[in-house]
Amino acid sequence: MEQIPILQVGEFLLVSIQVDLHDRLVLRLQDDLTAQVVKKQAKGVLIDLSTVEIVDSFIGRMLGNMAALSQMLGAHAVVVGIRPAVAITIVELGLSLNNVHTALNVDKGIALLQTLVKQSSAEVRDEAYPL
């Protein structure tokens, strides 16, 4: 059965979507990703859309879900590589990816994940040892 590979890069998971997404495939990715976040105890998830030609309302909703699920399981999520034409379409369609962190490319996405992980571990330290 078709499947989108999820790669481990240090404490992060990288999902690079290289195929034309149909709905069942996105649902399967959501399940696989959630399972992998737990299994690998990932601190961050990077979803690369640089070869994705359209994001419609279903795919957009699933991106939001995957970010929310990752967050619940202790991993930050960043979506990277949205093409300009796709970005224009997302906005006109009326989709809001408000709850989703985005970055220009994989490099900047990893940098953002590292910052987010640092911030949240600092917050944990502050709570454990209040001044």
Added chain:
Amino acid sequence: MKPTHFEILPLQSDEDLVQVRQKLRARMVELGFTLVEQTKMVTAASELGRNALLYGGGGTARLESVEDSNRLGLRMTIEDQGAGIADIEQAMTDGYTSGSGLGLGLGGSKRLVKDFELWSEPGLGTRVTIALWK
């Protein structure tokens, strides 16, 4: 306005929807539509095709090149024989959904392609035609 070329594609599964998007994209590339135009039209077709699958029990997508006196266009008609839409105005409203979606499909598609026509009759089905002109 006369159609110069057309094909009818099935819409019965997720895979069919991907096919419809790919065929539409290929025709738009052939006709020289810009990347943004391609993306908007394909996204609109994806929304409407999914509606036909989810709410109409599947249907067909008719893809045709059209031309009038001075311009070339591409038209897609997505049709199903499902339950139809009782309240079209409500269905066009952003955020309204009869299912579990976001309710952006119809209103969003209309924003993406200016040329948008919706026909629906409860019990008979729904037909949406979208077109983009060069």
